[in-house]
Amino acid sequence: xxxxxxxxxxxxxxxxxxxxxxxxxxxxxxxxxxxxxxxxxxxxxxxxxxxxxxxxxxxxxxxxxxxxxxxxxxxxxxxxxxxxxxxxxxxxxxxxxxxxxxxxxxxxxxxxxxxxxxxxxxxxxxxxxxxxxxxxxxxxxxxxxxxxxxxxxxxxxxxxxxxxxxxxxxxxxxxxxxxxxxxxxxxxxxxxxxxxxxxxxxxxxxxxxxxxxxxxxxxxxxxxxxxxxxxxxxxxxxxxxxxxxxxxx
Ligand code: NAD
Numbered sequence: 001x002x003x004x005x006x007x008x009x010x011x012x013x014x015x016x017x018x019x020x021x022x023x024x025x026x027x028x029x030x031x032x033x034x035x036x037x038x039x040x041x042x043x044x045x046x047x048x049x050x051x052x053x054x055x056x057x058x059x060x061x062x063x064x065x066x067x068x069x070x071x072x073x074x075x076x077x078x079x080x081x082x083x084x085x086x087x088x089x090x091x092x093x094x095x096x097x098x099x100x101x102x103x104x105x106x107x108x109x110x111x112x113x114x115x116x117x118x119x120x121x122x123x124x125x126x127x128x129x130x131x132x133x134x135x136x137x138x139x140x141x142x143x144x145x146x147x148x149x150x151x152x153x154x155x156x157x158x159x160x161x162x163x164x165x166x167x168x169x170x171x172x173x174x175x176x177x178x179x180x181x182x183x184x185x186x187x188x189x190x191x192x193x194x195x196x197x198x199x200x201x202x203x204x205x206x207x208x209x210x211x212x213x214x215x216x217x218x219x220x221x222x223x224x225x226x227x228x229x230x231x232x233x234x235x236x237x238x239x240x241x242x243x244x245x246x247x248x249x
Contacts, residue, residue, distance in 0.1 A: 001137055001232050004029030007075035009068065011058050011085040011120055014041025016194030017144065018084030020221030021228045022049060025080070028229060033071035033078065035064070036085065058085045058116030064123050077131045079139040080232055081124040083117045086144060088196060090155040106158040113162035117143050118169060121184070125177055133181045140232050141177075143170060143186040147245050150188070163188070167241045174239030183238040185231050190245025192219040212246040219244065 008025045012018035014036030022032045022045055032051035036042035039055035046053035052074045056063035071078055089109055093101050121141055128139045145166040152160025166186055174184040191197060191208045197218065198205075209217040227244055231237050 001079065001134065001140055001235065002028075003080070003229065003232055005031070006080060007031045007033070007071065007078040008080040008082065009033045009035065009071055009078040009120075009124060010082045011035045011116070012144075013082070013084060014038045014045055016084070016196055017189065017192060017221050017224045018082065019045045020225040021082050021084065021142075022051070024222065024225035024229050025082075025232075026051065030080070031075040033067070033075065035067050058083075058120055059111050061119060061123070064120055068123055068127055072127065077127055078124060079128065079131075079134070081120060081139070081141045082228055083120055083141070083143045085116055085120075086113045088156070088159055090153070090159075092155050093157065101157070106161075109158035110162045110165070113159070114165035114169075117166050121169075121173060125180070125182060128182060129180050136181065137183065137235060138181040139183075141173070141182065141184045142228050142231050143184070145170075145186050145188040145241060147188055147190050147243060147248060149241075150243075151249065170241050171239040178238075183231075183235075185237055185239070186241040187224060187227055187231075188241050188243045188245070189224055190219060190243070190248040192221060192224060194221055212248045215246055217246075219246070 008030040010018050010022045013022045013034035026032050026049040032049045034042045034046045035054040035056050037057050042053040054067035056067045143166050146163040148160040149163035149167045170186040
């Protein structure tokens with residue numbers, strides 16, 4: 001699918017990988033809606049791209065539904081969904097003081113990263129099926145997992161589990177939505193230079209970058225965005241999770 005003139009809905013688009021993807025797709029002529037729980041960031045990116053800003057939580061049926069409706073009123077039905085909203089968080093199961101990982105924290109990470117992705121996929125698809133296909137396809141969904149889905153850190157069980165869930169839903173969603181000519185793919189990034197990582201000390205970030213075989217650095221958000229654009233444009237890519245990690249294992 002070509003992006004020119006197409007309505008694109010980017011969750012977590014107020015920052016990092018989502019903002020870079022919104023910019024790259026806008027540069028291809030797409031009409032952008034940025035959904036983010038941070039109103040200020042959503043507005044900043046949307047204003048820059050002459051798009052629509054939606055302040056919403058991806059886990060809310062009501063808020064995402066209203067956001068899709070508002071985007072549709074401005075741009076027509078969205079044909080591309082990019083799910084970038086996500087949260088991290090590191091904590092061991094048991095720390096040295098005997099404090100156990102809180103169940104609510106686990107469930108919140110699963111709810112945002114996995115539940116939020118599923119929520120947006122289903123509500124986006126519901127609206128998309130009401131319009132005709134363009135040529136051989138109706139639309140494209142891109143989710144964001146992480147290499148943690150395959151090799152999670154010991155202090156990131158909920159994050160790894162949530163991202164493994166995103167990988168797990170990719171093929172069945174592609175199979176389910178094939179009837180409607182909607183493709184579903186997932187990108188599993190390694191470590192990328194975004195506000196998520198910029199909070200860490202520079203020395204630590206440098207060390208993470210040096211662990212990447214080649215190129216031995218953190219990924220640039222524009223490289224993630226470039227892959228997202230390619231996924232939309234390549235009609236044969238479907239049901240796949242693509243690692244984007246410089247051979248990091
Ligand atoms: P980021 O923090 O810069 O951006 C994430 C955005 O999601 C933020 O703007 C935040 O406000 C928004 N968000 C969080 N919870 C939300 C919710 N419930 N509803 C709506 N919006 C919400 O982070 P990023 O690095 O751009 O990460 C984007 C995605 O990529 C995440 O899913 C993250 O897990 C994944 N990822 C990032 C890296 C990395 O190294 N940066 C690596 C692997 C995977």
